[in-house]
Amino acid sequence: MSERRSRSEGTGRSRSESGSGSSTARRPGTYGDYGGQYVPEALMPAITELDDAYERYVRSNAGGFMDEFASRIADFGGRPTPLQYAEELSDRYDFDVYLKREDLLHGGAHKLNNALGQCLLAKYMGKERIVAETGAGQHGTATAMAAAHLGLDCEIYMGTRDIRRQRPNVFRMRLNGAEVNPVTAGRGTLKEAISETMRDWATTVEDTHYVIGSVVGPHPFPAMVRDFQRVIADEIREQSEEKFDSLPSSVVACAGGGSNTMGAFAAFAGDAENGDAATDTADTADGADTSAVGLFAVEAGGSSLSVDEDRGVAPNSASLSTGSEGVLHGARTKLLQDGHGQIMESHSISSGLDYAGVGPELAHLVDTGRVQAVSVDDDRALEAFHRLSQNEGIIPALETAHAIAWLDDADPEAVGDRVVVNVSGRGDKDLESALEETAKRDLDIAPDMDVFDAEAMTNGSSDIDVEDESR
Numbered sequence: 001m002s003e004r005r006s007r008s009e010g011t012g013r014s015r016s017e018s019g020s021g022s023s024t025a026r027r028p029g030t031y032g033d034y035g036g037q038y039v040p041e042a043l044m045p046a047i048t049e050l051d052d053a054y055e056r057y058v059r060s061n062a063g064g065f066m067d068e069f070a071s072r073i074a075d076f077g078g079r080p081t082p083l084q085y086a087e088e089l090s091d092r093y094d095f096d097v098y099l100k101r102e103d104l105l106h107g108g109a110h111k112l113n114n115a116l117g118q119c120l121l122a123k124y125m126g127k128e129r130i131v132a133e134t135g136a137g138q139h140g141t142a143t144a145m146a147a148a149h150l151g152l153d154c155e156i157y158m159g160t161r162d163i164r165r166q167r168p169n170v171f172r173m174r175l176n177g178a179e180v181n182p183v184t185a186g187r188g189t190l191k192e193a194i195s196e197t198m199r200d201w202a203t204t205v206e207d208t209h210y211v212i213g214s215v216v217g218p219h220p221f222p223a224m225v226r227d228f229q230r231v232i233a234d235e236i237r238e239q240s241e242e243k244f245d246s247l248p249s250s251v252v253a254c255a256g257g258g259s260n261t262m263g264a265f266a267a268f269a270g271d272a273e274n275g276d277a278a279t280d281t282a283d284t285a286d287g288a289d290t291s292a293v294g295l296f297a298v299e300a301g302g303s304s305l306s307v308d309e310d311r312g313v314a315p316n317s318a319s320l321s322t323g324s325e326g327v328l329h330g331a332r333t334k335l336l337q338d339g340h341g342q343i344m345e346s347h348s349i350s351s352g353l354d355y356a357g358v359g360p361e362l363a364h365l366v367d368t369g370r371v372q373a374v375s376v377d378d379d380r381a382l383e384a385f386h387r388l389s390q391n392e393g394i395i396p397a398l399e400t401a402h403a404i405a406w407l408d409d410a411d412p413e414a415v416g417d418r419v420v421v422n423v424s425g426r427g428d429k430d431l432e433s434a435l436e437e438t439a440k441r442d443l444d445i446a447p448d449m450d451v452f453d454a455e456a457m458t459n460g461s462s463d464i465d466v467e468d469e470s471r
């Protein structure tokens with residue numbers, strides 16, 4: 001593994017080269033001490049080609065790329081998604097709650113913003129084949145949809161454990177024509193799936209683009225994924241002005257790798273990078289003080305925040321709250337690792353949050369204090385899953401349920417009077433897991449499941465009136 005020196009500036013020194021993280025030189029793709037390009041030499045040509053395409057098409061809109069993206073994400077994706085006032089939640093707390101409904105985006109999660117952007121970029125780059133990893137299956141689903149929409153071949157790598165947890169999404173990917181390659185290594189979750197996809201990409205770069213699913217990986221991935229997801233924050237901003245004539249007081253989002261978080265924060269976080277900055281000149285153009293908007297990243301607290309170093313197990317996925325600095329999947333960031341730098345097994349009730357790392361920009365924003373990292377455990381996330389379903393008529397993804405649950409902890413003084421929660425996805429993919437996990441617990445809020453008296457239903461001896469049913 002080697003970290004490439006800054007190409008465009010020529011003056012930036014990697015942290016490993018300088019021996020210090022305090023350099024103030026502009027270094028594209030670095031965020032304080034985090035980020036960079038820690039990749040094998042074999043991948044460097046692909047990374048360089050991608051970096052050039054990112055600069056050209058995404059940042060400079062060459063050939064009207066971003067206009068085409070905006071038009072496709074509207075017509076194919078269904079943007080803009082609503083910003084909805086949540087009556088029951090607002091009654092429950094001493095602040096108003098608004099839900100940014102990314103669950104209503106085509107495919108059922110925010111993931112399509114990035115998947116469609118990257119598949120379109122692949123087309124502009126002349127690539128014909130897409131590879132992608134997936135954890136919860138939402139990114140794989142979004143990528144399979146985008147690839148089918150744009151006529152690209154698509155292969156998805158997915159851990160065997162996640163395949164078991166997310167069967168409906170695996171079927172959706174296959175329906176959209178994608179191959180799904182099971183990854184048996186390690187625990188069979190997202191970390192292993194990313195490693196396997198990178199291996200594929202290293203040998204197929206000529207005709208293949210790797211659509212990474214979050215703001216992780218070597219530069220330009222974290223910046224590029226953030227830029228495609230930024231549409232969420234831009235809409236929150238515009239819709240807040242329309243609805244209540246000011247910015248929200250806070251934005252809350254769940255954090256796995258960090259793409260829905262960075263997407264929802266991007267228009268408020270400002271120029272937080274040391275180098276390849278999200279130059280938010282627009283943030284100040286209208287005089288609005290975006291620095292006053294509270295930003296809260298809700299991590300998966302799993303079953304406990306403590307770690308078992310000896311067994312190499314972290315029963316959580318809270319790398320922002322409990323992790324330490326290291327290198328994973330091509331970037332320096334915050335990780336769940338033991339004293340020897342071995343990545344620990346992570347855990348979360350939601351497969352989309354079950355990852356031992358986090359995006360480098362988000363890690364930096366937490367270090368600088370601009371974003372506050374908080375966490376919610378499995379039990380409370382499941383409770384919030386039921387609460388939002390019953391009280392607001394929205395079945396959220398288990399990932400999203402973490403953000404909803406955290407509202408119970410929110411200090412009204414700290415979050416202010418108008419809180420936007422990013423509903424990153426809908427819960428259809430989680431129904432099997434939610435049923436299973438609910439059955440293991442004694443949750444007051446869970447619905448009575450007697451209706452699933454399987455024996456009675458198969459014997460036809462249930463109370464259900466068959467004639468009535470046929471009407």
Ligand SMILES: Cc1ncc(COP(=O)(O)O)c(C=O)c1O
Pocket residue numbers: 109110135136137138139213214215254255256257258259260261351352353397399400424425426
């Ligand atoms: C609905 C949903 N929300 C959140 C996440 C977490 O990913 P990220 O932190 O990149 O938004 C996932 C990941 O699969 C997801 O499916």
